[in-house]
Amino acid sequence: MKTLLLVLAILAPLLGGVIYGLERKVKARMQNRMGPPILQPFYDFFKLADKRPLQVHSFHSLMGIAFFLAAWFAVFSLMVGPNLLVAIFLHVLALLFITAGGFSVKSPYSVMGALRELAHILAAEPILVFAVVGLYLASGSWNVIDILHSEPPPLLKMPLVFAVLLLTLPILLKKSPFDISEAHQEIIGGWEIEFSGIYYEAVYTAKWLEYIFVYFIIFLFGGANYLLGLGLVLLAFLFVALIDNSTTRLTIHHMVKFSLGVLLPLAAFNVFWVALWGH
Amino acid sequence: MENLLVWSLILIPWLSALGIFLLRKHLAAVFLTAFNLLVLTALSLYLWFNGNFPVTLQTPKFLDWIITIYDYGLLFYFLKQGWEHKNKAVSLLAVIQLILLTWALLIMPHSDIGNLYIDKLSVFMYLIVATVGSLITLFATRYMQDEDPSREAEFVAILVWFLGVMNFAVSVNNIEWFFALFETTTLASYLLIRFRRDEISFKNALLALWMNQIGGIAILLALLFAVHKYGITHFTQLLQHKEVALFPLAFLSAAALVKGAQMPFHRWLLGAMVAPTPVSAILHSATMVKIAPYLILRLSPVLQNTLLAKLLIIYTGFVFVVTALLALNEVHFKRILAYSTISLLALMMLAGAVGTPLAITVALMLIAFHALAKALLFLEAGVMEKLYKAKTIYDMKHLINKAPVTVFFILVGFLSMTMVPFAMFVAKWLLISEMAQLLSKASYIITVGILALGGAILTVLYLKILGIAINRDEETFKVKLEKQPFLYAFPNTVYVALILLATLLISPVLAHLFAPITADIVNQAPNFATDTLDVVVDNLRLPFWQIVIAFFFVVVFPIIAHFIHFKADRAPEYTCGEPLKVQISTYNMVCLEKAYPYLEMVALALFVLVLIIGGGML
Numbered sequence: 001m002k003t004l005l006l007v008l009a010i011l012a013p014l015l016g017g018v019i020y021g022l023e024r025k026v027k028a029r030m031q032n033r034m035g036p037p038i039l040q041p042f043y044d045f046f047k048l049a050d051k052r053p054l055q056v057h058s059f060h061s062l063m064g065i066a067f068f069l070a071a072w073f074a075v076f077s078l079m080v081g082p083n084l085l086v087a088i089f090l091h092v093l094a095l096l097f098i099t100a101g102g103f104s105v106k107s108p109y110s111v112m113g114a115l116r117e118l119a120h121i122l123a124a125e126p127i128l129v130f131a132v133v134g135l136y137l138a139s140g141s142w143n144v145i146d147i148l149h150s151e152p153p154p155l156l157k158m159p160l161v162f163a164v165l166l167l168t169l170p171i172l173l174k175k176s177p178f179d180i181s182e183a184h185q186e187i188i189g190g191w192e193i194e195f196s197g198i199y200y201e202a203v204y205t206a207k208w209l210e211y212i213f214v215y216f217i218i219f220l221f222g223g224a225n226y227l228l229g230l231g232l233v234l235l236a237f238l239f240v241a242l243i244d245n246s247t248t249r250l251t252i253h254h255m256v257k258f259s260l261g262v263l264l265p266l267a268a269f270n271v272f273w274v275a276l277w278g279h
Numbered sequence: 280m281e282n283l284l285v286w287s288l289i290l291i292p293w294l295s296a297l298g299i300f301l302l303r304k305h306l307a308a309v310f311l312t313a314f315n316l317l318v319l320t321a322l323s324l325y326l327w328f329n330g331n332f333p334v335t336l337q338t339p340k341f342l343d344w345i346i347t348i349y350d351y352g353l354l355f356y357f358l359k360q361g362w363e364h365k366n367k368a369v370s371l372l373a374v375i376q377l378i379l380l381t382w383a384l385l386i387m388p389h390s391d392i393g394n395l396y397i398d399k400l401s402v403f404m405y406l407i408v409a410t411v412g413s414l415i416t417l418f419a420t421r422y423m424q425d426e427d428p429s430r431e432a433e434f435v436a437i438l439v440w441f442l443g444v445m446n447f448a449v450s451v452n453n454i455e456w457f458f459a460l461f462e463t464t465t466l467a468s469y470l471l472i473r474f475r476r477d478e479i480s481f482k483n484a485l486l487a488l489w490m491n492q493i494g495g496i497a498i499l500l501a502l503l504f505a506v507h508k509y510g511i512t513h514f515t516q517l518l519q520h521k522e523v524a525l526f527p528l529a530f531l532s533a534a535a536l537v538k539g540a541q542m543p544f545h546r547w548l549l550g551a552m553v554a555p556t557p558v559s560a561i562l563h564s565a566t567m568v569k570i571a572p573y574l575i576l577r578l579s580p581v582l583q584n585t586l587l588a589k590l591l592i593i594y595t596g597f598v599f600v601v602t603a604l605l606a607l608n609e610v611h612f613k614r615i616l617a618y619s620t621i622s623l624l625a626l627m628m629l630a631g632a633v634g635t636p637l638a639i640t641v642a643l644m645l646i647a648f649h650a651l652a653k654a655l656l657f658l659e660a661g662v663m664e665k666l667y668k669a670k671t672i673y674d675m676k677h678l679i680n681k682a683p684v685t686v687f688f689i690l691v692g693f694l695s696m697t698m699v700p701f702a703m704f705v706a707k708w709l710l711i712s713e714m715a716q717l718l719s720k721a722s723y724i725i726t727v728g729i730l731a732l733g734g735a736i737l738t739v740l741y742l743k744i745l746g747i748a749i750n751r752d753e754e755t756f757k758v759k760l761e762k763q764p765f766l767y768a769f770p771n772t773v774y775v776a777l778i779l780l781a782t783l784l785i786s787p788v789l790a791h792l793f794a795p796i797t798a799d800i801v802n803q804a805p806n807f808a809t810d811t812l813d814v815v816v817d818n819l820r821l822p823f824w825q826i827v828i829a830f831f832f833v834v835v836f837p838i839i840a841h842f843i844h845f846k847a848d849r850a851p852e853y854t855c856g857e858p859l860k861v862q863i864s865t866y867n868m869v870c871l872e873k874a875y876p877y878l879e880m881v882a883l884a885l886f887v888l889v890l891i892i893g894g895g896m897l
């Protein structure tokens with residue numbers, strides 16, 4: 001089990017690329033078009049690596065690379081590391097880099113994207129903490145190995161927490177209606193705009209790693225029932241794609257109010273319930 | 280031996296202060312503050328390694344008389360200030376304190392219990408005062424050269440005198456003496472806030488004076504009740520009493536809340552930011568306001584599990600989140616730091632009120648590392664104010680071009696308060712984990728949400744400020760490290776070095792510094808693993824490899840990012856092809872201004888609940 005997770009963590013960018021490619025295919029089919037091949041993200045990688053390197057300044061490019069490396073480190077700590085809660089905060093660390101990168105250039109779109117990214121952090125991170133606390137209460141351990149052996153699956157004790165996490169996925173993955181920090185029509189990609197070529201590849205791959213990070217936590221709600229876990233991941237995957245294709249973008253006010261005003265209390269209620277009466 | 284050391288720790292700063300004041304020379308001030316730094320640190324360390332703790336020390340009889348006379352003198356001075364500046368609140372509260380003090384002294388029984396009580400918590404506070412505090416006084420000598428050289432001696436002398444007061448305050452066992460020292464810290468606040476002698480300084484100094492006097496009244500009320508009902512005059516009696524005396528505990532906690540500037544008493548701390556920066560550093564973030572969590576920690580053995588503790592948790596949790604939110608709307612750098620201080624003080628008191636061994640350790644970690652981080656940040660605020668004329672966060676735009684080292688130190692200061700792998704993150708992580716396992720108490724589960732939310736808000740706040748500072752428009756091929764006066768750079772470098780070193784070595788620091796102090800306070804210490812650099816306690820583990828890699832990312836990477844240059848062509852930033860003049864700004868949460876009065880009302884209501892229901896008055 002440990003070695004499997006270690007291998008998964010090392011191959012995470014590749015796995016993430018496949019998931020991202022699948023998502024583009026699913027999204028395309030929902031829009032009644034063919035869509036790119038599933039391995040398109042890897043074709044993109046080779047294309048981007050081939051381009052003439054352009055940058056605004058090295059610090060900015062380095063922050064993009066740091067985002068990729070820190071995101072990989074977060075995924076690695078999530079799968080291999082002994083404590084789930086630490087991995088959540090390492091995820092914030094990864095976002096710190098891209099936010100810093102976004103702030104470091106004199107580009108209005110980049111800075112706007114970075115500021116909106118801060119709103120994403122504010123909205124999503126408390127939910128992730130609650131999700132992990134929920135997993136702890138349901139399985140009795142912070143260690144991912146124990147959670148993967150927990151019977152009954154954490155989903156049964158923490159249905160609301162799972163539902164809340166599901167609804168937070170658009171915020172974490174920057175999908176409509178909460179694709180606010182990218183908002184192509186409004187701020188032309190936000191902090192992505194000033195990256196190009198191989199530096200953009202770093203940021204692009206980091207996004208794949210976000211998928212792995214988030215979907216792995218979803219998988220953990222299946223506990224020892226890996227089939228259930230895969231089913232939950234599939235459900236989440238399709239749900240995110242469906243919502244992405246059928247909603248328009250909201251504002252950061254909506255996002256933060258919804259997340260902290262509706263989702264967080266629901267998650268807290270579930271945790272309360274289990275804590276006070278679930279034993 | 281302990282007697283001699285403790286009195287040295289109190290008297291050496293006082294004598295140094297006298298020397299600085301009388302000699303009136305910059306070099307004398309530098310020498311004496313540096314002397315204090317070395318001697319106080321050495322004495323504290325010697326006491327730590329060689330003292331027998333806990334120990335109650337006797338004091339000569341005449342000292343009782345001196346302190347009582349001093350008490351009256353102090354209160355009359357406050358009354359005089361209220362009269363002179365036509366401030367009714369100050370005068371009225373001083374009169375009330377005089378009445379209550381007289382009453383307390385009249386009914387006070389004779390007691391043979393030692394008036395000083397030293398345990399590892401006291402020595403821990405001595406160490407913080409000695410290192411963090413003395414370095415600030417050293418900084419202050421140079422700062423005053425840039426501000427007003429003719430008043431340097433007066434200013435630095437008061438700061439150094441204050442170090443002795445602080446050492447005294449964390450050593451006392453007698454509640455009346457604690458009242459005297461509490462009000463002395465109020466006096467120090469008053470003298471130093473009004474130092475610049477302009478209208479706003481006087482106004483804010485008086486505000487601090489009357490608000491802190493409320494804390495003094497709370498202590499006197501606690502003392503009166505304790506003496507009247509139980510005959511208790513000393514902290515050790517209060518802690519060993521067979522039934523928990525809720526009323527005095529509630530009012531002592533209220534005094535702590537006022538000193539810790541919790542809402543709705545936060546205005547005095549925010550107003551105090553008009554004082555020169557070393558004042559903000561030493562009084563209002565690193566040392567004096569630490570009396571608040573110190574007092575809660577002193578009371579924690581009997582406070583744990585009471586209704587008062589639960590109400591305190593809810594109240595401080597509320598303040599933690601709300602003040603972090605309010606900071607998002609501020610533009611003045613020191614005010615942001617002030618709100619952040621209040622927020623983290625609330626967290627320290629929350630951890631103290633929870634009272635389990637791990638929570639006590641968390642409170643201690645927060646006290647120590649917050650002192651280091653905030654001292655660093657306030658001193659950097661002073662550097663920015665004097666060298667770069669930057670007071671608001673908008674003045675900090677593009678600061679990385681002019682002052683990369685300053686920006687790096689500010690980065691360490693801010694990120695050490697929230698990010699992996701720093702000690703304050705470890706503290707928060709331990710607290711969330713501890714709260715998640717205390718299943719049967721609802722107020723503890725609330726803490727998980729509060730910590731998650733407050734932590735996210737503070738992270739957003741710090742990143743927002745750092746973002747403005749690191750904005751730059753071109754590649755810097757030659758990194759110009761800015762030149763700073765030695766006395767500005769030295770204290771900040773020491774703080775950064777201590778923070779970074781303690782972060783890497785957090786496991787031994789936890790096992791050998793914080794765990795023994797916890798053992799002294801609650802007679803039980805969390806069992807931190809001592810044979811590994813991983814942080815291991817019960818079923819929690821933070822591996823050293825994660826600490827090191829995160830350290831590399833947060834500390835090393837931002838440095839080397841300045842020196843790595845990719846061979847790539849430059850592309851200008853995208854502005855739709857228009858020759859736009861780009862001006863970078865940031866979000867402010869203006870919507871909070873409408874909510875502010877309601878938040879204050881809720882905070883006041885919670886405070887009253889803590890007093891009335893927590894104090895068992897219903």
